Amino acid sequence: MSAVATLGQACWAAAAVKSKPTTAISQTHIRNPKPKSLSLPLSANSSCNHFFSFPPKTTLKSSSSSSSSVRTSVAAVDSDQLSSSDSADKEKPSRYYFVVANAKFMLDDEEHFQEQLCERLRYYGEKNKEQDFWLVIEPKFLDKFPNITKRLGRPAVALVSTNGPWITFMKLRLDRVLAESFEAASLEEALASNPTKIEFEKPQKWVAPYSKYESGWWEPFLPPGSKEEVKA
Structure with a gap:
C-alpha cells in the first residue's frame, strides 16, 4: 500500500515539474508579446x-x-x-468626260440631242438623283485640247459629265462630235466658261410636222450661275 502511494506521489511530482515550464512559457508569452507593429495599420508600420x-x-x-x-x-x-x-x-482631282461640237449643231440642228437631255433630266427627277451632266458654252477647258479646237467651229458647246460610259453613249448617238476627258480640282473649274452670246436664225420654211424647239431650251442644263451670261 505504501508502495502505491509512493508511486502516485512520484507521478504527481513529475507531472508538476513537467507542467511548470509550460506555465512559465505562457506567462513569458503574455508578459513579452510579439511586436505590435504587425497589428498597426499599414501606413504606420x-x-x-x-x-x-x-x-x-x-x-x-x-x-x-x-x-x-x-x-x-x-x-x-x-x-x-x-x-x-x-x-x-x-x-x-475628279475626272470629267465630254463631247463637244459647234453650237449650231448641238443646240439648233440636232433635235435628238434636246430629247436625250430632257429625258435624262426627267429620269433623274423621278429617281431623286443629283444631276451630273451639264452643257457648257465656250468652255475654258478647251484650251487644254489644241488638237480638238483646231477642228471645232466656234462658238462651241460641250456636254460634260462625271459619267464616262454615258458620254461614250452620247458620242455614238450624236456621231458628229469630238470626245475627250480631263481632270479638274472642282466642279466650278471643270464647268468654267467664257461669256458668249448665242443667236440662231429661224428657218424661213419649216417642213417638219411638229414645231421647232424654242430657243433657250438648253438653259436648264447650264451650270449654276451661267444662265445670265448666255443670251439667245
Missing part, C-alpha cells in the same frame, strides 16, 4: 513595404508614364495618317 515587397512608387509612376507616352505616340501617328488621308482625298 515602416517595415511593410519590405515585408510585402511592394514596388516603389517611382516605378509605378514611371511605368504609367511610359504607357501613356506610348498611347500618345500611337494616337499622334493615327491622327497624322487620318489627316494626310483626308487631305489627299480633298486634293485628289
Whole structure:
C-alpha cells in the first residue's frame, strides 16, 4: 500500500515539474508579446513595404508614364495618317468626260440631242438623283485640247459629265462630235466658261410636222450661275 502511494506521489511530482515550464512559457508569452507593429495599420508600420515587397512608387509612376507616352505616340501617328488621308482625298482631282461640237449643231440642228437631255433630266427627277451632266458654252477647258479646237467651229458647246460610259453613249448617238476627258480640282473649274452670246436664225420654211424647239431650251442644263451670261 505504501508502495502505491509512493508511486502516485512520484507521478504527481513529475507531472508538476513537467507542467511548470509550460506555465512559465505562457506567462513569458503574455508578459513579452510579439511586436505590435504587425497589428498597426499599414501606413504606420515602416517595415511593410519590405515585408510585402511592394514596388516603389517611382516605378509605378514611371511605368504609367511610359504607357501613356506610348498611347500618345500611337494616337499622334493615327491622327497624322487620318489627316494626310483626308487631305489627299480633298486634293485628289475628279475626272470629267465630254463631247463637244459647234453650237449650231448641238443646240439648233440636232433635235435628238434636246430629247436625250430632257429625258435624262426627267429620269433623274423621278429617281431623286443629283444631276451630273451639264452643257457648257465656250468652255475654258478647251484650251487644254489644241488638237480638238483646231477642228471645232466656234462658238462651241460641250456636254460634260462625271459619267464616262454615258458620254461614250452620247458620242455614238450624236456621231458628229469630238470626245475627250480631263481632270479638274472642282466642279466650278471643270464647268468654267467664257461669256458668249448665242443667236440662231429661224428657218424661213419649216417642213417638219411638229414645231421647232424654242430657243433657250438648253438653259436648264447650264451650270449654276451661267444662265445670265448666255443670251439667245
